[in-house]
Every structure is written in structure tokens, then in C-alpha cells.
Amino acid sequence: MKLVKEANAVCLYQMDPQEAAMLQGLVKNFPFTAMQEGEISRTEATPEALERDKLLNESLVEYRESLTTLAAQLVAPERFKPQAKGVVMTISAEEREQLLQILNDIRVGCWNALGQPASLEPPASGATDQEHKYFALLNLAGYFEHSLLVGES
Amino acid sequence: MRRAAPAVWQAVRNRSLTANTMPSIAEPATQPVIKQRPRSDDDLAPTFYVVCWNDPVNLMVYVTHVFMKIFGWNKQKAEKHMLEVHEKGKSVLTREGAEKAEFYVHELQKYKLHATMEPAE
Numbered sequence: 001m002k003l004v005k006e007a008n009a010v011c012l013y014q015m016d017p018q019e020a021a022m023l024q025g026l027v028k029n030f031p032f033t034a035m036q037e038g039e040i041s042r043t044e045a046t047p048e049a050l051e052r053d054k055l056l057n058e059s060l061v062e063y064r065e066s067l068t069t070l071a072a073q074l075v076a077p078e079r080f081k082p083q084a085k086g087v088v089m090t091i092s093a094e095e096r097e098q099l100l101q102i103l104n105d106i107r108v109g110c111w112n113a114l115g116q117p118a119s120l121e122p123p124a125s126g127a128t129d130q131e132h133k134y135f136a137l138l139n140l141a142g143y144f145e146h147s148l149l150v151g152e153s
Numbered sequence: 154m155r156r157a158a159p160a161v162w163q164a165v166r167n168r169s170l171t172a173n174t175m176p177s178i179a180e181p182a183t184q185p186v187i188k189q190r191p192r193s194d195d196d197l198a199p200t201f202y203v204v205c206w207n208d209p210v211n212l213m214v215y216v217t218h219v220f221m222k223i224f225g226w227n228k229q230k231a232e233k234h235m236l237e238v239h240e241k242g243k244s245v246l247t248r249e250g251a252e253k254a255e256f257y258v259h260e261l262q263k264y265k266l267h268a269t270m271e272p273a274e
Binding site: 107149 | 206208211212214218222251255258259264265269271272
């Protein structure tokens, strides 16, 4: 997958049909993991900070819900047009940001589900199927994030 | 740096001014008062550092992109902060009042970056 054109806040990405199917499958099934709570401060424990923490988490839950609603639209079949060299996906710059946020939510969510390992090495031989799945999703999301960002202006 | 004139020089200078028969512009009797800007609530309000912390999962290209998007920085500045996060474990991105710092933390966490606001001294 690569950026082939970016003009007037619209981006065109060329990819193989298999890549298109993987991207659609990945995003349409968002979210894969439970929401991880955020923290507003590492050092402050005042009542104001606790209130800010609460607001942050409410805001993040709401935002994740809005992304979940958008996910299917972002990879709707009409965005993917067959071309001589595979498939071209058309997406606005704003939608690309939302797609990036979804992909990174998948990536970070899988990392959290794996126990926040310091190294992103493949799971050990005794790992569960679920752990292998999280590891694969983490890498797939990372691949698409990287492809969306490389070559941007 | 200029030194203050000794008192004796001032006395000589004042005598010569009174002895002078030519009209002269007298020095103002009172010195102009320089008004201090009144301190606003903003001056007194606490400020916060917006800090981004390192993790092994967010891609470097992604972190750079998010900094450019949220702070409107150019690539060079965004990469400098991204590398600081990567190499030193954290980077102070900006110092703001509570409301703006909170806004930035919300925006950074929407992108799943580990960002917090810490009281500035």
C-alpha cells in the first residue's frame, strides 16, 4: 500500500486487493480490545487532578464510540476502486486521521492485552492462540499506519 | 553597564545649571511614573508541562505525525521531540495554563500517545 496522490486534502492510496481486504477486515471489526483508562497526571493527586482524570476518561470513551461508528464508513467498498495496478482507496485528510487513530487504538490495545511487553518480539512457543492473534493484529495495524504516513506531505 | 553618578558630581552639575544665564530646559521636578501592568488571573494561575512519555508500541513516524498535527510544528521540531521521547524516556512538549494543557493531553491521548500534564514550578 502506498500514497499515489495527495491534493486538496484528498489522498489516494494504491494497494493489492489482498491488502484492501485485510484493511477492511481489520477496521470493520474495530474494537478488538477493551478500552484502557488514561491518566491525566503522573505526579498530581489533587481533587482537581482526579476530576480531570474523570473528564479525560469520559471524553476518551465518547471519542472511541464515535470512531467505532465511523469505522465501517472509512473502509466502505465504494472507497476502493479497481485499477490496472490493484485497488485505489480514496480518503480525505480528516478521514485519514480517524483511520490512523483506529489503527493505533488496535495496535496499542493489543499491546496492552499482551501485558505491555517492553519488546515487540513474537510470543514465546507456549503462548495462547489469543496472544498470537493480538500480536498479529498489532503488527498488521502498524503496517497500515506506516503505509498511511510514508510519503505524506 | 553604567555606574550611578557620585553625589559630588550631582552637586557640581546643579551649581553650574543655576549659574548659567542662558535659558535652559529645567529638569522635571518629578520623575515619570512607570505604570506596572496589573497582574491578571493568568499571571497567578498555575501552569503545567505537557509531557509525552516513551513506550515501545507507538511508531516513530506516527508520533512525529501526531506532534505535527496537534501542535502545528514542522517536521524537524516534531522529530526532535519524538527522538527526545524515544531516547530520554519523555519530552516536555509545551507549558500552558490548566485548560490548554488539559486540551493537549486529551488530543494526544485520542491518538493513544501516553501524555500527561504535570505541575510546573
